[in-house]
Amino acid sequence: MPLPPDRGGSAAMSGTEPAGARAPVERVSITVDGRQLRASKGELLIAAAEREGVYIPRFCYHPRMREVGMCRMCLVEVKGPRGFSLQPACFQHVAEGMEVVTGSPAVKKAQDGVLEFLLVNHPLDCPVCDKGGECPLQDQTLTYGPGESRFVEEKRHWAKPIAISRLVDLDRERCIQCDRCTRFAKEVAGDPFITFLGRGDHTEISTFPDRPFSSYFSGNTVQICPVGALTSAAYRFKARPWDLEQVESTCTTCGFGCRMAVQSSSGRLVRYLGIDVDPVNQGWLCDKGRFGFEAAAAPDRRTQPLVRISGEGGRGTTGTGATEPRSWRQALELVAGRCNEALASRGPASIAVVGGSRLANEDAYAWAKLAKGVIGTDSVDAQLDDGMPAEMVQGLPRATIDDACNASTVLLLGADPREELPVLFLRLRRSLAGGSTKLVECVPAATSLTQLASVSLRYLPGEMASTVSAMVGGKGAGSDPDRRSQLEAASVLLGAAPQSPPSAGDAREAPEQAGELMPGTGVVVLIGRPSLAESSRGITDSAAIVAAALPGARFLPMLRRANLQGALDAGLAPGLLPGRVGLGAGREHYEKVWGAVPAARGLDTAGILAGAAAGTVEVLFLLGADPLSDFPDQDMARAALEGARFVVTVETHPSASSAFADVVLPAAGYGERAGTTTSTESRITALGQKVVPPSLAWPDWMIAAELCDALGSDLGFESLSEIWSEMVDVSPLHRGLGIDPFDSGNRRWGVLVPVPADPQSADPQSADPVSADPVSAAGERGGAEAGKPIDPMAVPGIGSVETQGSASMAGSARSWLDQLPAGIAHSDGRLPPMLCWNGEPSSGPMPKRDGYALRLIAPHRLYDQGTGVQACAALAPLSCRAQVHVNQAELDALGVPAGGAVLVTSAKGRLELVAVADPALPRSVAMVPFNGSGAAVSQLIAAGSEVTEVRIENSRGSR
Amino acid sequence: MSEPPRIVTSRIGSEGSHTLDGYLASGGYEGLRKALSMTPEAVHAQVSQANLLGRGGAGFEAGRKWAMLAPGAVRYLVVNGDESEPATFKDHMLIESDPHQLIEGTLIAAYALGVARAFIYIRGEFALGIERVENALEEAYQYGAVGRDMLGSGFSVDVVVHPGAGAYICGEETALLESLEGKRGFPRIKPPYFPAVIGLYGVPTIVNNVETMSNLPWIVLNGGDQFSALGQGRSTGTRIFALSGHVNRPGNYEVEMFKTTFRDLVCSPSLGGGVRDGRQVKAFIPGGVSSPWFGPDQLDMPLGQDEVGKAGSMLGSGAVTVMDDRTCVVRAAWRISKFFWRESCGQCTPCREGSGWVEKIMRRIESGEGREEDIDLLLDACDNISPGLRWPPAQTTICVLGPSIPPSIVSGVQRFRDEYLMHVKEKGCPFPLTGAGARP
Amino acid sequence: MSRFTGDSLAYARRLVSLYPQRRSALIPLCHLAQAQDGWLTSDAMEHIAELLGLEPAEVLGTASFYDMLHTEPVGRYLIGICTNIACLLEGGMELLEHAAKRLGVHPGGTTGDGVFTLEEVECVAACNRAPCATVNWRFFGPLGADSFDRLVDDLAAGRLDQDVPRHGVLSRTVRRRGLDVAPEDVAAERERSDREKASRLAASATEAPKAATAGTPGAQAPKGSSGGHPQPGKGSK
């Protein structure tokens, strides 16, 4: 049975149909307990009733999964031809005139009966159960159940609990067979590694022997289990629900922007739970985000400013000198002093800032203003040459997540969504499985979506652009007939092929309407960096080719780094100023509001590191950046850290690079500071603060402000709300964002930027993501759902805590948003224009292939050696390993057994790695995950080179 | 009683009945030949005229079911040979002893319905049966009755024999389809109500019982009117009744519907041959363990679909089990509840948990550990499985296995409440074990 | 050995080809694996998953639903004794008790020598021979204590090897052919019949279908046979 259609989405993007063509939902009227209710035809009774305030108890029903009608808790009386009968409300589709009774004696008895049956085998170990206190079974038994059980016999017994993965424990005795976890694993995540075993009341949840439930999404099953059967190993026995405090926030593990409840107990973060936000995560989280709460209290957490003391007057070049704690004032004066020296001797360009995607929007703005407006350097880059060029990201016509999930065709370029933005993968998977959206992928290796793709094209590193060109332009398809037909199929799905002429008698095909269908209309391009062993030229050229050939297409960049979008929007990239404004276009405006802007375009990270190595960059700020781990060329990063005269890190946790720091400034981390964040689809939401930063750690904006002070200047704001007002005032991207977008119900959904000046008149066909949003699309769906209370059965643990009087969702962290001055009116002419990217494919040939070598792919993996994973005890062991993956045929040709050690040699370096046979890879390529454990593939990669060729040989001989 | 024809059991007991030679020697595949010379609609019309009630338990008229088959480029026919209703053993016999008749019936249906592939789902425990049908199918392919251009008619169909693997619930038609799709045998939730609209792999599918299929060659050869001339009212033709329990001659008997009574079946010398050891009937189960029990007062009821229904039970799967006056009704009902507990698929809470609880209470009462209030508790637990404890039972579960749990208990308590109480008061079963050492 | 190899792999592939969707072959493949190994091993389930494009957990989850599929080793002979209603009335419970004593194992257990596994089974549709037992799903009955003991002796001595193959073997004939009807033919056939039906219906709505003339019923077996079906095994006398 197909899944119900994805609920979100703007009408404008539904296939190739013109805007608003989606059939209107037929409304019906039903009677529930004597009350007339309006509902959409075909909607589930349980959902329609809930929306109107009639709550029907349930266990198996979950609004984001296919209904199965198994628990029978939702029985209500429905009138049929032969009078009223008990029917499951979760399986009744409403129809005009339907009559329903939810509180009759018959219904009451049925509810009593089901609960009593459920307790026949469910152990009453609530006092020692993690779920006790927020357990739907407990709660519903209290509300709807019998006073006591008449069951006197022996319950079923099983050993408990058993670990079904490193992250999830299972207590089979408590399971009530609701099929939520198994349905989630199979239908939502596509990882059917857990299953029902056995039959009848001996049904248990199980994995296959020796194959754990290793899904990136396993934690969701813990969240939706309506009893304490599935529990989180990391949260186990950490807190009791009634001691929990919580605040709503947005996950910043990647750029997708999942909304979550951040929960603490005794001042410590103890649990994150996904909140259902229709246009974003729909309740789900990935495990990396969910279990990231351990990072805050990691033992090596930065808590106070440190200054390196060895090597009098400076630091040793080895990066091994000892550090000592200092007061903030001492540390900042030291930093300011060095900055002033550098400014005096070599000018602002000798100071550079790398990083910034960890920061909240306000922090990023403060640092941008400090660097560009006060210090005057444009050598600022939030990326580490590990993503996509900022101007491209900022200037492509943008699609929303809903657009992508409702597109007629999604073109996936480069990276695997599951590794980059895991919950985007869940959303897409559902759309693709539903059949209305088709996928064309052009990737170097099979992805998690390949099985659902209509066309899946492989390219050899370095040949992405030519492949894309053949696909959209029909040129250079080559001689292989299979590939040619694939390219043709892709071309048709993308609307790149010439449209067939309108048939004669078709009245709808008025010439001007037909003309409106630009090639690529209804296509959303997902674009992400496929490999760090290949320069970003392939992706840039490909984007340029697609944008030119498919002017109707829109792009959703896959930005894996936390708030990279917000950092770029604040101007943390060379050549950019806040609000998606180019340095040239914004100079005049920002000179006026900031007083000064950099004289010329600065360096990107590669340039900065080269400059540091060469001695031209003297002071290097690492703003939560770890070039030694994340920059593609490790040798270059090392040379830079060694070469820079003065390195300042602003960080929450130590990293490989911070060993080189002369000064370490401790920053407040996630859950410890408020602010806003901007997701990959440009949705701005509020971050919640639930705990205080440890010891002396400060929010990043405050560090910028105080450093500015130490430099003898003034950033001009003393609170988050003052920064926000300034951003809204000066940035064209944030114009119109006063208090309103975050008001009451819409707060959870945040707001997509830019907000059109006049939402009503906005052309839905133009790149106007806001039309999908409740703020402007005052549709029947929007506002009401955004403000909907959290269903304690869909997400146990959030709503029920609230009702017990703990901190409310609108916690202190948000209140500053409410105190903002009313929306600021703009005269648009006052603000500079936003970027528009008209990239041209680069000319110049790609390097010739060396017949003997393999081309290296070094993609990002969700779990790697990065701080986000390594600072969490539960996640750290899951890190990918640095092994070399090759196709079995290639292994055979090389004469290397799978599992054997091989030497991998590039022009740059050599590593000994274990070889793995990987069916996801085509021939002629080798894949080593970037930043995996055991070895650094960045030792094989040379900064700036187009591709990386490697040779693989048996390492036996060389030992 | 006039001698009714033997429609489906004519070859039973004769040597080589399961081989092609034996089958052809007794008129085999003539029905198919004739059907192929007719239009599919004409074949369908004969079946409708016969008013052949499905023999799988629900008694739905086959011609009407066929008429519901939704249009579609691909459609399937699935034959239900999962026979697992306790005390039912007619399909087992038909499968083992006359596999060609089953195949011929299947082919006739396939032709009438215009399907290109038919699956015969056979209960996995019928090892010999599966072997025989596989053999017969091989022979039939060679003979040209199955496969491409059947018997030169231009019509083609493939038949696949699919073994089950031991789960009563897979007899329920939607569970059977799930099982055939390689999944756990979970009955599908309704709506959609009919596999004829959404069935195997989501396409229109007809599911019919083995005995239903086995009737088709005769009906086509002799005409639907000949079939409907037998019996009375909705109960036309003959039907196999599987007679078991305390009778002298347990076995399968094909008798004319309605014209025969339960007493005939049990007592007629050519049929059941009377209650063993000259004992009295204490109670009997008229239509499989899902049906409410009858007492000796109901022995003279005709074997008619509607008559039995009106009396508060059903002919169901055609299994009649006789219990003599030495039988412990509590033990019998307990064993039946144990069956449902062991066979519940586990989807719906009331069935999954209710069956186990009811079994435990029954076991307690039977073993003398029951309390007086347990009897009402039992009835209330049953009421929570099928509200109202009425007939036909109310269904609040996905399939009718749930509502099948109470009838044996409830009808037993109604008739023999004092025996239940006796178990409680005497703290044990007042009846000696039946049948101990009865067999050499 | 528990993955399929050689002939068994070829047969496994043929089984898969019989179904419109691969997963349908799951139960037949599990039987095939049991016929090969006597029970369903993890390796076999992994191989089945591979052949069907499933996760091993899905194979296990499905197999575990079915009583006949054993994911733990069982004896060479699986003896099932029915205690359901018809057998109960004829002494099935006592037969089970006797069997447990004779074999020295509780229902569900396997004898120390790994020859016999005893199970209490639900009705196996042989009620005319109650109380009955199955051995590797070959039927025996009616059985009493003595005839049961003789059956066990005969099995142990190999005297019934002809009738009772080792556990796991269901049908000793395997399907040799794949599908005969090409899917295109099938589709064309259907289309044609639909078209004809439509035109026939359009042409003559008045002409009632001619009733088939009554043929002669097939030769009837002499009345009076009990209808009990033949006994495959000779172990019970």
Ligand SMILES: Cc1cc2nc3c(=O)[nH]c(=O)nc-3n(C[C@H](O)[C@H](O)[C@H](O)COP(=O)(O)O)c2cc1C
């Ligand atoms: C729990 C349950 C078990 C069933 N078992 C069988 C069975 O073993 N054999 C059978 O033919 N029908 C069985 N049925 C009935 C089938 O669902 C279905 O009605 C029947 O196969 C249709 O065939 P018919 O119309 O020819 O009778 C069962 C139904 C239920 C609810």
Ligand code: SF4
């Ligand atoms: S483990 Fe929890 S979610 Fe899974 S079936 Fe059991 S009760 Fe439901």
Ligand code: FES
């Ligand atoms: S049956 Fe409706 S919620 Fe479970």
